[in-house]
Amino acid sequence: VEEQRARWERKRSRTAKDLLETEHKYFEQLDLVVTFFVTILKAKGTLKPAVLETIFGPLESIYSASHVLLLHLEKGNLGPGLENFCQNLELYGHYAENLEQANKTLKEQLRKNKSFRRFKKLQETRPQFQGRKLEDLLPLPLQRFHQYKHFLRDLLENSSPGSTDYQKLAKAVKSVSEVSRWVQDIIRKRENSLQLLRVQKLLKGQKTHVLTPGRWYIREGWLLVVPSKGEKLKRRMFFLFSDIFIATKPCHPLHPLNSSKLACQAVYPLHQCIVDKVFGHTQSQGGLLSLSFPHKTLLLMSSDQDINDWYQSLSTAVR
Numbered sequence: 147v148e149e150q151r152a153r154w155e156r157k158r159s160r161t162a163k164d165l166l167e168t169e170h171k172y173f174e175q176l177d178l179v180v181t182f183f184v185t186i187l188k189a190k191g192t193l194k195p196a197v198l199e200t201i202f203g204p205l206e207s208i209y210s211a212s213h214v215l216l217l218h219l220e221k222g223n224l225g226p227g228l229e230n231f232c233q234n235l236e237l238y239g240h241y242a243e244n245l246e247q248a249n250k251t252l253k254e255q256l257r258k259n260k261s262f263r264r265f266k267k268l269q270e271t272r273p274q275f276q277g278r279k280l281e282d283l284l285p286l287p288l289q290r291f292h293q294y295k296h297f298l299r300d301l302l303e304n305s306s307p308g309s310t311d312y313q314k315l316a317k318a319v320k321s322v323s324e325v326s327r328w329v330q331d332i333i334r335k336r337e338n339s340l341q342l343l344r345v346q347k348l349l350k351g352q353k354t355h356v357l358t359p360g361r362w363y364i365r366e367g368w369l370l371v372v373p374s375k376g377e378k379l380k381r382r383m384f385f386l387f388s389d390i391f392i393a394t395k396p397c398h399p400l401h402p403l404n405s406s407k408l409a410c411q412a413v414y415p416l417h418q419c420i421v422d423k424v425f426g427h428t429q430s431q432g433g434l435l436s437l438s439f440p441h442k443t444l445l446l447m448s449s450d451q452d453i454n455d456w457y458q459s460l461s462t463a464v465r
Contacts, residue, residue, distance in 0.1 A: 151306060158304040165297045166219045172290050173216055176209045179283050182269045192262050193255065200251045203244035204237045208287050211237065225311030228298065232321040238291045242329045246336055248284060291329065295322050338362055345385055350397055354410040362388040365459050367452065372434065372445035379447065383408055386459055389416055391437070393444075414439055421460045435460070 184202050187193050193201070211234035218227025255262050270279055302315045341363035346356040364386040370379040371393070385392040394408035414437070424434035424445070433453045437444040437460070448456065 154304045154306060158301060161297060161300045161304065162219070162222075162224055165301075166216075168293065169212065169216050169219060172286065173209075173212045175283060175286055176205070176212060178274055179280070180206055180209045182272065182274070183266075183280060186269075187265070190265075192265055193259070197251060197255060200244070201248050201255070203241050203248055205241070205287070207234070208237050208241060224301070225314035228318040229314045232318050235321050235325045238287060239325050239328045239332075241287050242332045245285065245288065249281075252281070252284075288329065291322075291326070295326055298322055348408050349394065350404045350407040350409045354392065354413060356385075356387075356392075358389075360388075361390075364388065364463055365455075367456070369456070370447040370449075372447055374443075374445075382411070384446075386456075386463060388463055390414065391416060391419070391460070391463075414442070414444070416464050419460075419464050421457065421464055423457055 179202070184198070184206060187198055188195075211231060215227050215231045218224070218230065256266065266280060269275070298315065298319045302312070302319050305312045305315055342357050342361065345363065345366070349356065366383065366385045368381055369384050371382050372379060380395075383394045383396070385394070391414040392410060393412045393414070394410050397404040397407045397409050399405050418440050420438040422436045422438070424436050433448070435446045435453060435457055437446065446456070447453075
């Protein structure tokens, strides 16, 4: 038991030391943005207050929270420091929510605002920046948040349940996990929006509305359509979403505008679909899937093993 406690203590001390060292580095990087951008921009009035707020979000508050945490860690007050820090964790959720708009506004200002463009370039040439751009520093809080999760879990795992800090650490781990789920959800929604937008741009014309609230992108790929009247197989590109299945074919390669686009041939709603395996589906060879809709049956074939993945994805989407 004594040996185990000593091992725990060694690991815990090592993690606490790593946390302190990396927090120092993180704080210095935040300091660059707050000192050389936020504070000076506020004083100069180069950007309107609302624009400044959009680009930097709650960065100053995150900076202050990091400073307070650092003071606690330097004194060895791990439990109280983390307990206090957890009250500021929501800032990271708000920062994640704002980041996409922040990047968009920053690009817009660099395009429109000549004095801001000059100011940014000048600040980034300072030796403290070591060649880093403002764009490199803005995602830092979310990267650091991800590290906090690992540090706190390691500290908790190497703390004795009877120690004074154990309950505070357990509470901190719970808080970080809750905010982490919130941040992950924001990232997932953002990635999904980008996928929907990408598919919308791939399709010729505006008839098929891919960008619909609540719709989730699942997968895409080429499949062979087996016609009902013994014609030859047709190779088609399919897009699977949470509520619809879209069949498309490439536009003519010589078309002046749409040569790289896809023409939508059919949109199948999934709420009345039945998916069945018809034959095949061994590991090495393909197989045949039957998709039954109220007024149509679609036979889809693939010559490789991804037909199994299609079957799983379609079945899950239909469920």
